[in-house]
Amino acid sequence: AASANGSVWNATWYEAQATCKSKNKRLCWQSEWTAACEGSKHTPFPYGWKRDHRKCNMDNQWLTPKKGAHGFLFAEKDMGLRLLELSRLDRSVPSGSQETCQSDFGVSDLTGNFDEWTIYDEKPKEKSRWASLKGGAWGHVRNQCRASSHSHTPDELYYFWSFRCCADAEGAPQFGQRRRQARALRMRYQQQQGLLAVQCSVDAIVGGRR
Numbered sequence: 001a002a003s004a005n006g007s008v009w010n011a012t013w014y015e016a017q018a019t020c021k022s023k024n025k026r027l028c029w030q031s032e033w034t035a036a037c038e039g040s041k042h043t044p045f046p047y048g049w050k051r052d053h054r055k056c057n058m059d060n061q062w063l064t065p066k067k068g069a070h071g072f073l074f075a076e077k078d079m080g081l082r083l084l085e086l087s088r089l090d091r092s093v094p095s096g097s098q099e100t101c102q103s104d105f106g107v108s109d110l111t112g113n114f115d116e117w118t119i120y121d122e123k124p125k126e127k128s129r130w131a132s133l134k135g136g137a138w139g140h141v142r143n144q145c146r147a148s149s150h151s152h153t154p155d156e157l158y159y160f161w162s163f164r165c166c167a168d169a170e171g172a173p174q175f176g177q178r179r180r181q182a183r184a185l186r187m188r189y190q191q192q193q194g195l196l197a198v199q200c201s202v203d204a205i206v207g208g209r210r
Contacts, residue, residue, distance in 0.1 A: 013154035037145035061169030114162035
């Protein structure tokens with residue numbers, strides 16, 4: 001991992017989670033991240049409805065990462081070479097420096113700037129499993145609140161990947177616990193609807209035979 005503009009980046013999901021844990025926090029759940037981004041009006045961008053690179057740090061030109069004898073230089077074991085390459089590729093801005101890139105919940109830089117590791121709180125995906133990436137970084141990629149990537153394993157790193165840490169409010173039920181309760185209620189509702197549909201089908205068959 002490396003540090004620039006107040007952010008820790010070029011980190012794996014495991015490094016991100018360990019860093020948050022060292023601060024008595026955790027990575028954000030994906031749905032939690034999305035809710036913070038959309039705000040109270042559920043907009044596709046934290047600032048509103050239309051894509052605007054003047055409000056968040058996105059749509060910058062990408063630079064092609066250089067490779068060395070052992071792969072990409074941004075992943076080199078030699079930290080001098082790694083940091084030199086990262087400084088060349090970096091198009092980030094200091095965290096919180098763009099007042100226009102803020103949701104009405106007061107959370108900054110949720111779209112653009114860095115792609116952020118989160119905990120995926122639905123059925124695990126085959127490749128990314130419990131990890132997902134949100135935000136879209138400083139280039140022209142998925143820079144909307146709901147979009148996410150599940151194309152990478154938790155032990156991968158990339159030069160525009162970062163993370164933010166979340167924590168439950170004091171005295172509140174843990175977010176994961178609330179998610180499980182909501183999922184259980186949804187499953188119960190779906191089961192009830194399924195049983196109702198079966199009963200209606202049985203009644204229709206029986207009624208047709210009379």
